[in-house]
Amino acid sequence: MSHQGLSSQTIAVVGGGISGITTALEAAEAGYDVVLLERSPSLGGRVAQLNRYFPKLCHPTCGLEINYQRIKKNRRIKVYTMATVANVAGSRGDFTLTVTLSPRHVKTTCTACGDCAAAAETTVANPFNYGLDQLKAAYLPHEMAFPMRYVVAPQVIGTPEGERIKAACKYDAIDLDEQESSFELKAGAIVWATGWQPYDAGRITPYHYDESPDIVTNVEMERLAAHDGPTKGKILRPSTGEPPKRVALIQCAGSRDYNHLPYCSRICCLASMKHAAYLREQYADVEVDIYYIDIRAHDKLENFYKKLRNDPQVRWIKSKPASIVPGPDGVPLVCGENTLTREIYRTPYDMVVLAVGMQPSTAAGRPAMDVPMDEYGFIVPEGSDGGLMSAGVASGPLDVSMSVQSATAAALKAIQAVSGRARP
């Protein structure tokens, strides 16, 4: 691969979720060269894994499709998937990034015909569905994956099955010997749009997430409600496969808590209200209880709250549950005290959904350079030389619309850094 022709006016965007995509497009459409680096095999990040957005209950893939169309039409954007940044040297106008490419074992000649998947027998946990189901060891990450190209899982590398998968490809697109590689990228500005990960529910020990299949997280709930999820969009009680009759949605599972995430993750209230809407849309008789500290539905999102408050089968319980314990038949019991009525409750539910918070991806591994961060790991580039920006949830807990706002602003800062007038 040739990387010549990239000058120090190039903008490197690290992270190909909605924020990174937005920054890349906004800058490229104003006439700048952009390199977009994504760690996973396809773009879209967390947003691609959402079933729908609040408050419109529309599908994230709709906006992603428009963005992918924009990328396809724009020759100024170069996308690398399975790419991480190993090192950064230099300063504004003259950065050198060392980019590591993990082996996909599938070359760009892949046509996505699917013959490799047909030849595969081994199954692996499906990362797109948070491991809730399995997929073949040669797989398309999801139906709207962009770039639309398969991946061969490392599990079959060096096995006879791997050879069979390779032999099945008519287009010689499978490279079982592919090794990790790296290249150097020159850039004038770097935008960190590395996003977030769901807080590890297992760490909230009183909630016993690992002990009951009927206790799930909010991000898993998105996949359970999605038509390409493990249950084909039907929300079912994981232990029995039956429709749930009573569901508890637990707010601030890890957020607003010094033992876990001290900040408010902003999106969980609305996300849980959206989950209540999913449930009500599917089941006439389902009852949903929302346990909350404060309902944070800012600006016009208040309307969504009002609409749901109007639903007699959605109840609001001001309380942070003390514990969630598997009951006698494995039924999860939500236990605690209602702050308003002072009642002690111990209520069984068919399903419990933990609204886990957003933790910056920097918590899993620090960025490859010394970027200024706050104590939570959000990247706050004020005070740097102007060549570094952060966008979206890398910069703080934001919803999608605010992430796009942040990413659009970061694009402007980046073009200022590579071509604006000199700063004092």
Next chain:
Amino acid sequence: MSERKTGVYLCSGCGIGEAVAMDELETVAVKEFKAPHCAQHAMLCGEEGVETIRADLAEGKVNQLVIGACSPRVMTDRFQFDNAQVIRANLRELVSWSHAPGDEDTQAAAADYVRMAITQASKTTAPEPWIEGEYSQRIMVVGGGSTGLMAAREAAEAGHEVLLVERSDRLGGHARGYAKVIPHRPPYRDPQPNDIEALIAAVENDPLITVKTNCHVTKTSGMPGKFQVELANGAGPSNETVGAIVVATGWRPYDPSKLGHLGYGVSPDVVTNVELEKILAAGQPKRPSNGQAPKAVAFIQCAGSRDPDHLPYCSSVCCASSIKQALQLVEADPECSTYIVYDELRTPGVAEEFYRSAQAKGVIFLKGKVKSVGANLTVVVDDALIGEEVPLEGLDMVVLATGMVPNTTIPDLPYENSEYAAAQLQADINPLSPIPVAGYQGEAPAPLPRPADNPPPGAPILNLQYRQGPHIPMLADGFSDSHYICFPYETRRTGIYTCGPVRRPMDMGEAAEDAAGAVMKAVQVVRNAAKGASVHPRSGDLSFPRIGYNTCTKCRRCTVECPFGAIDEDEKEYPVVNPTRCRRCGTCMGACPVRTISFDNYSVEMISSMIKAVEVPDEFEEKPRVLILACENDAYPALDMAGINRHTYSPHVRVIPVRCLGSVSLVWISTALESGYDGIVLMGCKPGDDYQCHFVKGSAMAKERMGKIADTLKSMALETERVAQMEVSIAESHKIGPMIDDYMATIDRIGLSPLKGF
């Protein structure tokens, strides 16, 4: 283009060759259409395949390409050639991946897609962009408060000249009166110094920024790159040309005289949060009644916000601003007791630390609703935690945390609302539309009443000289936001971007970022306008609507229906397209009853010819033909994904992607019916409340037009079922096959079209 030499390239890879007889497709190209060149390849997207095409182009053998292979949504980088138009026939996702291999109906479908693509190629030309005269790169910022100042500064930093227009006599807006601001940098704990004076100085001393105070916009006409703006200030009107406009007119506090129920007016010591800001800025805090230092102060949250009788929305910033003010009072006098009475405490994100910091510093938070505020300042709180009424006594000040009202108009400038203005403001969706539910066991909840959509009083900010009225469209709650979650800057007036609290309630820290975002869009639009290129969502599109004036009947449908207000009328009432305002959706083309609007590469005639290019079986073959006009943004990708998942459906449908359902001309329906098609389906996104159309109302327009077609069908003695509109979202690839098959069953039931063979 010189003589059209269309090369047809057919790929047999990915199962296409197994599903259909490639030689028969070549025969269609060579024999039926006399294509000057046709070639087959087993992997056209591979290096060798692409090289073949490149060589043919270089030799001059061909100068336009029809590629019969995979979907136009994939392999776009391979099948992209300089100076050659590429037309794609989707033989993979729409044919070999969704229909039975080796079947004659599958073969017929593939042949028809080749016919349609070659026909399309013959009716399209590479778009010639509209570029005319001078383009301004200058950005006008309206509003000189903190958001506008930031916007001006950001645009100048990006190298653009700026014209900053401020209505009052000085810059700084509300922020000028703040002693301290809400923190937005770590450690997020304490009120921060207000650096507005430094920002004002930076703007005033910036050689790229021209500041006009005591000035407002009296008229705006033109389009991105060429806005003509008339300004009024003391010296009389002046005219300026700018390339794009950023509106940062901010907010005003909710009228406290309407808050008598919360004690406003009972005592001079009941003040609003805005009034308290002035007290805090003046130095040591003093009670308005007697000038003494306040010792016990209660803040009442949501004063006018989240209240159906006042502002229905949450003003977002009042919680943090009351915390800031309480901390300022405590800092001025550690003996001062402060109480914040709230319903829901909203300090999202890292602002949680600010809340925690206030708790640590002794600010007392009470959850409940205020029942009354007495003349002696006793605030009776219905305390939600204790479950009873608690009187807060001994207070010496009460602060009402009033909400933000957006300045989407100039309230103090009288203005007679034109019919357009009222219609424009009332065209918004219902924010309280019901959430879908599967059904109820008991009584269904009553629908929430829709709030009145009264246009806010006062003159329009820009007074747009547009056919569709003077205002920037706003939402039902009065803010100038967009409806899109993924595209918050997509206003319905191209080249005009709003930011700060006029768009959404927000604090100064967020507004500063929002200003940069809006400026990014402004920078982008001025640079693209000069190249004749469209901005989002059809970014880079060089085509634009051309109007054939010789046949135009001045019916005004295009000027009324354009979702972006891009078409005006001249003095003779003919439509005038402002090309850089246009977003290329084609809604005007769909609206035009005399088919006189077309794009270089998208026209009524082009699609009509494609419809006619399909071989419709005669009445004796008993094989129906159904035309699907699919929105290329949602329905078409869903069809592709049905193919990717190998969902099968009837092979008797023929799909033509359209830019938007709004661009669908009724001519296409009649052409299809006359050609003997048995049914026509419009497939696109959800219209109405919570619409998903990227062109705002394309699917709604299509629905309206289709509503009128039933009578026409009856007059032709045709069943109304022959024309249908289906709502398909992009995430419904699993439903699209069954929907098509259901429709085919309907056609089966009503029988083949009686118009076949005529």
